[in-house]
Amino acid sequence: MGEETKNNRNRNTALVLIGAGLFLLLDHTIGFFPILAVVLILLGIHRLRSRKERKGYVLIGIGAVILFGDHITIVLSVVLISLGLFFIRSKQVHRDDTYIQKQKLVDSVRLGREPWILRNSSTWYIIGETYIDLSLAILEQKETTVILQGVVGDVDIKVPDDIGISVTSSVTLGQIQIASERESGVLNKLMWQSANYDNCDHRVKLVLSYIVGDINVKVL
Numbered sequence: 001m002g003e004e005t006k007n008n009r010n011r012n013t014a015l016v017l018i019g020a021g022l023f024l025l026l027d028h029t030i031g032f033f034p035i036l037a038v039v040l041i042l043l044g045i046h047r048l049r050s051r052k053e054r055k056g057y058v059l060i061g062i063g064a065v066i067l068f069g070d071h072i073t074i075v076l077s078v079v080l081i082s083l084g085l086f087f088i089r090s091k092q093v094h095r096d097d098t099y100i101q102k103q104k105l106v107d108s109v110r111l112g113r114e115p116w117i118l119r120n121s122s123t124w125y126i127i128g129e130t131y132i133d134l135s136l137a138i139l140e141q142k143e144t145t146v147i148l149q150g151v152v153g154d155v156d157i158k159v160p161d162d163i164g165i166s167v168t169s170s171v172t173l174g175q176i177q178i179a180s181e182r183e184s185g186v187l188n189k190l191m192w193q194s195a196n197y198d199n200c201d202h203r204v205k206l207v208l209s210y211i212v213g214d215i216n217v218k219v220l
Contacts, residue, residue: 079151082211083124086149090122093145093207104128112136112158118204122147129154134163135220139202146206153210157217164200166193169208169215176208178217194219 083103090101099120107125112133117140123130130148135158148155159165168191169176175184178192197203208215 078211079126082149082151085209086122086124086147089149089207089209090147093147093205094120094122095145099145118144118146120145123149125150125153127152131156133158134204135160139163139204142201143203143205146204148207149209150213151211153213153215155208155210155213155215155217157206158220159194159204159217160220161194161196162200162202164194164197164203165206165217165219166197166203167191167206167208167217169206169217171209171213171215172211174210174213174215176215178215179219192217 086103090099099122101122102124104123104125105127107123107128107130109123109128109130109132112131112135115136115138118134118137119140128150130153167178169178170189171183172188173186174188176182176188176190178190179194181190181192183190194200206217
C-alpha cells in the first residue's frame with residue numbers, strides 16, 4: 001500500500017511538472033490570456049455536457065470576451081452594433097415616447113420580491129442578469145412592452161397564467177426556454193404567445209435579444 005501511494009504521488013508530481021512546463025511554454029509563445037480563454041471555453045463545454053447549461057454558457061461567454069480582448073476593435077464593433085440595434089428596436093416596438101430607457105455596462109436587476117409597477121421599458125447592458133417575477137407586478141396599462149437586450153445576459157422571468165404573454169427572443173450563442181419550448185446552440189430564435197393573450201385584461205410583450213445568453217421564461 002505504501003509503495004502504491006508513493007507511485008501515485010510521483011505520478012501526480014510528474015503531471016504537475018509537465019503541466020507547468022506546457023503552461024510556461026504556451027504562455028511564452030501564445031500568451032496567458034488566450035490560454036485562460038481556451039480553458040474557460042473548454043470548462044463551459046464540459047458544463048454543457050454535464051447538463052449544467054447556465055454555468056456553461058456563462059463560462060463560454062467570459063472565455064470568448066477574453067479571447068477577443070486583444071482584438072478590441074472587434075469587441076467594440078459588436079458592442080456598438082448591439083447598442084445601435086437596441087435604439088432602433090426601441091423606437092420600432094414602443095408606440096410612443098413614454099417609456100423608460102436605460103443603458104449600462106454591467107447590470108443586475110431583481111424585481112418581484114415585493115409589489116412593484118411594471119412600465120414600458122427598454123434596457124441594454126454589456127454583461128448582466130435579470131430576474132423578474134410578474135406575480136406581484138402592478139400593471140397600469142392594458143398592454144406593457146419590455147425590451148431586454150445586451151451582449152452577455154442571464155434572464156429569468158416568471159409569468160402568472162392570468163397575464164397574457166407574448167415573447168420574441170433571439171440568442172446568437174446560448175439557449176432559450178419559454179414555457180415548454182426550448183432552443184439551444186447557435187443562432188436561436190423563438191417566438192411564443194400564450195393562448196389567452198388576446199382575451200386577458202392585462203398583456204405583457206417581451207422582446208429579448210443577446211449575443212451570448214440564457215433566457216428562461218416560466219409560465220406559472
